[in-house]
Amino acid sequence: MRVLLSTYGSRGDVEPLVALAVQVRALGAEVRVCAPPDREFAELLAGAGVPLVPVGPPMGTMVRPSSAGAAARRVSELAGMFDAVAAAAEGCDALLATGLAHFASRSAAEALGIPYVYATFCPFLLPSPHHAPPAALLPGEQAPPAGTDNRVLWELNARGFNAMHGTALNAHRASIGLPPVDDVRSFMLTDRPWLATDPALGPWQETSELDVVHTGAWIRPDERPLPAELVAFLEAGAPPVYVGFGSMRGVPEDTARAAIGAIRAHGRRAVVGRGWAGLAPIDGRDDCFTVGEVNQQALFRRVAAVVHHGGAGTTTTAARAGAPQVVVPQAGDQSYWADRVAGLGIGAAHDGPAPTAASLTAALGTALAPMTRARAGAVADAIRTDGAAAAAKLLLDAAAGARPASVV
Incomplete structure (x- = not known):
């Protein structure tokens, strides 16, 4: 069995995938990782003996979009990583993505017909009536009044994703023969995202809105001596x-x-x-x-x-x-x-x-x-240290066609 782990983000997005990759390999499966070509990420993966497939420009050169146009261009760039991710996923039985890799990775899994999982490292990013969404406004948009119900805020959040990312994402999907999506946030998160946080630090309160698989944090013991x-x-x-x-x-x-x-x-x-x-x-x-x-x-x-x-x-x-x-x-x-x-x-x-x-x-x-x-x-x-091991088993179960259940 072979799986692809895909991410585009900072060290905080790459390092947990190293922990997961090590545990996937310990279960006897092959694993490779798509990640930005930054030197520190390459060294991190090489130190764990995990093959790196570099995608996109170095993360250290990326600049946060400052306008709707810049955000659309960023989505086009991210979705444009499809070819590299799809090539890396050839022959794989499942694909798991984190960070900003969702635009290319979910389309790649869809095109190849393999199971797809999206994982996040913070409950704050998942829709829930128990908390408000991250504050992210379109240029010129007014903030909602104080006290606005969380469900309303999440509806506005979904509209914002469609407005900022929908046109660029669907243009790319059309170019590779895939149908458009009408809910960008759901496309990104899926209806069953994985939450890789420690239950004591980043708990998840169950909701009817989203079926979250809470795996625990993905931690790899670091045995390197201090200088x-x-x-x-x-x-x-x-x-x-x-x-x-x-x-x-x-x-x-x-x-x-x-x-x-x-x-x-x-x-x-x-x-x-x-x-x-x-x-x-x-x-x-x-x-x-x-x-x-x-x-x-x-x-x-x-x-x-x-x-x-x-x-x-x-x-x-x-x-x-x-x-x-x-x-x-x-x-x-x-x-x-x-x-x-x-x-x-x-x-x-x-x-x-x-x-x-x-x-x-x-x-x-x-x-x-x-x-x-x-x-x-x-x-x-x-603090638990078994999250990566639990997630590795769930991922291989998903690759084999089983429906994963939350382990926390």
């Missing part, structure tokens, strides 16, 4: 505070200065993750250590707190390590994870994407409190 210089820094004093914003590029200019100032205000040292934003120390003092790609699973177990953007992967890794968190959401689903961290009592949610030294000092005060660390430790004990 010797980093270990020496960690051992030279009390646990430092880590600050990093992962694959976010448009981080406010003074974020590093604000973060390091707040960390110093609490008498702590800092480990600064460069990330795509290129964060760096603000002076030559020896209380800061800069890291690039590093084993965060190991590092987060040795820090006093983690200041980050609120990506699903970073939030889960910090929670699993028992590290208190300060989430400074920048975009997308990150506000959801900020609220979850605060609601669980395992850290603080920063108000807005542009921190100051004063605002981060206050947030760190919450994260560094003894009761927060105690709560973070308790939640860490509840």
Whole structure:
């Protein structure tokens, strides 16, 4: 049996597929992954021995659309990855997609007549009367009045997807001989999406609107040692505070200065993750250590707190390590994870994407409190690590024609 895993997104979209691919292979099936050709993704997959089929331009070069026209062009580009995805899916028994790969991947699975699964890493993105949709307005569109019912908001959300993406998507489908779709959001998510989140961190409340398969988070144990210089820094004093914003590029200019100032205000040292934003120390003092790609699973177990953007992967890794968190959401689903961290009592949610030294000092005060660390430790004990294994079995069952059931 052979399956294709397809994604187009950041590190947070690629890394879970590596965990899933390893588990699929452990069950005796062949697996390959379509992903952007960024060097870090290629190295990540090569390290796991998983074949990479590069699709599209590097994710690091992509810019968020700023107009309806730009959004339509982006959809055309994404749908235009069909040829590469369809070629990679030849001879496969199932196709699973995440991130922005849905436009090309579902059409490829449809053209080949193989089972298709779409998985997401945040409940916030799935229609439900229990929460509002992400706020995304068309240019010139007015926000709905405060207090608008969630069902109405989701209806508006569906119309927005049709208006922004329908013409470009259907133009591409017509070019490859496939019929048009009249509900773009349903086309993207399917009527039975998989939710790859830990049930303690990202729970799903059942609804009549959508039949969600909740698998648990897809986590691959990272056995890489920390660099010797980093270990020496960690051992030279009390646990430092880590600050990093992962694959976010448009981080406010003074974020590093604000973060390091707040960390110093609490008498702590800092480990600064460069990330795509290129964060760096603000002076030559020896209380800061800069890291690039590093084993965060190991590092987060040795820090006093983690200041980050609120990506699903970073939030889960910090929670699993028992590290208190300060989430400074920048975009997308990150506000959801900020609220979850605060609601669980395992850290603080920063108000807005542009921190100051004063605002981060206050947030760190919450994260560094003894009761927060105690709560973070308790939640860490509840984090499950079997999500990728469970999803791999479900995927192979789907490839064999069985109907998967939620495992959470």
